[in-house]
Amino acid sequence: MNPREHTSSIVVSALSSFFGVSLIQATGLITDVVGPMGDGAIQLALVTVAGVFILLAMYTGAVVTANTFGTIVAGRVRTIALMRLVGASTRQLRASIGREGLVVGAVGSLIGAVLALVTTNGAARYFVSTGDLPDIAYRLIDPLVILPVVAVVVTTWSASLVGSRKVLSVTPIQATASAGEPDFSENRRRTGRNVIALLLIASGVVLLVVGVVVGLVSPLGMFIAFFGGVGSFTGIILGAHVVMPLVLKAVGALFGRGAAGRLAALNALRYPARSTRATIGLVIGVTLVMTFTVAAASYQQMILDDTGLDADQLAEANQVLGVTFGVLSALIGFSAVIAAVGLVNNLSLGVLQRTRELGLLRALGFTSRQVRRMIVAESAQMVIASVGLGLGLGVLYGWAGAQSLLGSIFGSELVAPSVPWQVVVGIVGGAAVLAVVASLAPSRRATSVSPVRALQTL
Template structure:
């Protein structure tokens, strides 16, 4: 039997290669995802290890905020400089030094443009004079020692072309400064900063610009020879007390790595979902391929049974072919995954996530890829293998090799149950109060609907192909009729082929609906929420200096400038993301629909949106306990409750309240209101003159702000669709495979058609039309399902900001056209092969 298996593999190598390609693509994406995320983890783990001294002292956080820092969360904690002297007196301390690190420091290149980090932060630090504590190494020049001197990392120096002695302009959270570049340095062993830029000042200047005089963000401590890190950490902790967090280098690196690993899970799952889709689609192709191979080898398998082969031997023979296919496909897929990982690194690098060093190729990656690839192939081949084992020996005596299929009753019942369950889940998702719960229901419903529709697909194929296929005879006569009948002849095969395309287009259509709805919601949100004539912000969401607001406020015909900042704190024991604004400009700049109360007392209180008030049980007049990250407590009174507004977020406090909670004075947005009667066109040049000195931010009117926000949605949608294209490519391979095998199966029929006068051109047209109608069937199912998924998910996320519903009908029509083109292209090879068949040879073949 093993010799027979080997012979069958060689005999069908071309057909199996097309199925194997589906495994290659699916496994390649799995491998690429695992390689990329391992590389991502290694990059940041190395970064975390580079920043840690033997012992590190920071202000103890009142609650866990993960990786949230001064730039993301908008809150910071400081350590007083006098603590350095206390730690220096601890027995076993070899060296101690305070350090400063903060976001919002940007280097301008020679053209006055911000050094492009692609979204990675611009960091400012104090230069460590103690080499044993410093994660940096001086490469050229000397250390900065005065306010008009700076140092930059070697990556930034190389990109900008600056050298020691040049004058460099730097934007800081405070003033814009010009300083002499006195030195360049390498961070860590390899200089990797994951895309960020790094500017170093002397300690006093760093405190003045980035924290406050006499305040550090942390203290690094080096141990004397013979003193262990754990022992020294205990001694330091006993001196500084419980107000400070003392960690060894290993503890700090592990803590940061753990937090980062949790954040990384989203990217990992996000990418693996697309790999799963590709493998799921590939399963249909493998199932179809082996089903057709078994059908074509009915006489051969029956002869083996007649010669004494048992059912288990026949089953093992077919599964052995699948095993070889899975191993070879997985091996090639792993190699291709390295290229996928390189592409993902380049893609995320364009967004600012630069990964330094070589890609990480771990043994776990190889193991999982083989497990996934081989398992998917064996599962897909199992049903055809069982069918092969049931081939009766008497079939060896028949000329007819057609496989007799069971009825579709059981499949229909299962499909109806799954579709009903899917529809119920979608409806439950749209009615759920919580967006997360609703999205989960929609996801389960989408899976059930896809499986149910796949089960019902052979039943639905006949009426669809008769209805749509009826146009073929009218347009192409006999050729069209033959194409229609060929597609209808085996609804199982047609359905399996179309299902692969259905899944890909269902997901593409769903995300198209979500994207269109999100963009329409953005238009409605900005038009209905923002009253200000102009918005100032960074395109990558980076924080910027409050000096920008002060200078804009001095421009003629500017009435008010309302800054918006972000922060974090605990409110009644639960961590909350806070939006901070100037109460005086809130009503002028932003339109809020009040359910109760107002923003009149925002200076000493807070206002929240209706869903937050309902979930927390708050009402106007209630007192809320606020706990800042550094442990400060304060009572706030709920002054108002407003309808959901994505511009403001769920919880709003004043700028003074945020500052009292440790908020960093860095703005995220500025809303600029003009004096009554002032023309935006007349005021804009003055605003642009001010912002010319701050290239990190842009000036936008409402229309431009809408376009910027929608551009971010479109960019994400483009990324998602680009990944989903992989499943569409695999589906196209399935159509090619099905048509190629169909040509082989119908060799005698094709010969007879040619003998009675069907021309080669007509034959090619017949196969092309068959491919087109199969593609259209899959496309229609996919678009209908995708539209349902998109609408349901949009409604489930209505409280998350997708308030409007939009179905991009023109884009759906383009998908139909693309499906038809896929059908035409998929039929090229099989059609040419059929046309080249010799008439007499074709008729003579059994």
């Protein structure tokens, strides 16, 4: 097991565990404060809400981890094939990768849990010293923290097995040929998967429309729209190997006709599986954030536009909704952070696995500056495509959710989506920083190896 390959997966596991343990500890501390005034129902409600956000973070983490292991396995195709030649079975190879996933999950989860316990207990002591919290006996460790710790380990292990499915397709004869991934034309010929993805997207869109229409007469339309959103988004994820390269190709046109920009754009179609693995996690994270914030802003706007509320009620509702949605948006935003870590790692692994290709470009006359520019363009292309698609999907799903739930209550008419532009600006600004950060290590690595040594790499 190469620790360098698994750094990102360990970080993702640690972030997921840190998030889960922190939320559970925070709910325990809140329960300690309100315990004398409440009962077990308060803790149950808090744990239930925390569980929803923990599941969202773990879902994003699982996608990122599976994609990371997929990238790692793709880079080991020749090694795996050689092992098959000397007698290793597919079951043995998958078990080996599964053990890697188990170790990664355990190490990351424990690191995250320890950091979360130190952080939450330290925060509690600080707020007691400032008088913001009462000076009572707080629990050091909530017994429920074991749940997110174990869940992260199991999720990471399962994701590693999903990501290692490519082992099943590696035959011993591939040891005598160059290792490669399917190109865009091969992905388009995956008829069964593509048909299922198309059906899910089409049926999901239909359900979204029906949910919005039903929502004009009944709040039950939200349930129809919910399944429409889940179905269509699942279809997009399932067909991401076709969808994302097309989006990346369109974005690539923004980088001009220079050699570096053109090569960066073409890599999206030459390596669609790798591009998809690097970007789909960020698409999920941004979509989740935008869906919630647009839905929240639309709910808030509809309530504030209700003429049945007086000025004091409007002010109170606005304040409560603003604080609540701000806190929950920050919690959901944690999923986008996890996805960003995955994008940085997948781009780094991709450059590491293309050492010979980069060496050939240098031998053909590419300068270090051109290679660096190509890597930066690839990073920017992936970030722009992911964020752009996520913003569009998030606005659609958020508006459909708000409209289908409140359309019948407030006028039974369609209203325009309320887009929180400050959140959009924050996401775009964060994306710009991510594009630069994601390209730093890969571009430095790509230009640090001499062409001769790079061409000698197997």
